[in-house]
Amino acid sequence: MPEPGTTAVVIVLPDAAPLLEAAWRIDPVLVRRGVPAHVSLLYPFVPVSALTGQDEKVIRSLAASFPAADVLLEELVTASGFVGVTVPELQPMVDAFRARWPAVRPYKGRFGERPAAHVTVAMGADDPAVASHVRAAMDSLLPLRTRATTVQLVVLTEEGWRPRFTAPLGGPDGR
Numbered sequence: 001m002p003e004p005g006t007t008a009v010v011i012v013l014p015d016a017a018p019l020l021e022a023a024w025r026i027d028p029v030l031v032r033r034g035v036p037a038h039v040s041l042l043y044p045f046v047p048v049s050a051l052t053g054q055d056e057k058v059i060r061s062l063a064a065s066f067p068a069a070d071v072l073l074e075e076l077v078t079a080s081g082f083v084g085v086t087v088p089e090l091q092p093m094v095d096a097f098r099a100r101w102p103a104v105r106p107y108k109g110r111f112g113e114r115p116a117a118h119v120t121v122a123m124g125a126d127d128p129a130v131a132s133h134v135r136a137a138m139d140s141l142l143p144l145r146t147r148a149t150t151v152q153l154v155v156l157t158e159e160g161w162r163p164r165f166t167a168p169l170g171g172p173d174g175r
Helices: 014-026 053-064 088-100 128-141
Strands: 007-012 038-042 069-073 076-079 081-086 118-125 144-148 150-157 160-168
Touching (some): 007 088, 007 160, 014 081, 014 144, 038 088, 053 150, 069 088, 081 128
Antiparallel strands (some): 007 038, 007 150, 081 118, 150 160
């Protein structure tokens, strides 16, 4: 379980909110408070106490180097306690952010060196019946089209995840 001060860099996918809402209706514990539907670029990132202005500048610059993108969420993936949807269209962006900070091991290495770009729908669905309910709810919502337009740096606080800043993909005009 992450501690307050943990940070992450994520691609926000607001139109994918119904996926998280469906999992929350099954069991609120499955969904992280304060984080919208997203694809993680770097998690965990630099602790908030060690963040520098240079880190923020590079995040903004990398975000600006990628155009906003339409994505199709359709492939459901499950693992022990995990339900998610892959987002292959965003893998090049995920790879670029990870290459810029090679010392940051995605998910602390829990899912290998290069975990696939994905939206986490539910974590902690260890009861097979709960996981089955989440998968069934996803079947009724997929495929889902959405648009990636922003990157956020988020920080875990005592009250949940909170955005520190948002950077548009494609620069200030979002192209």
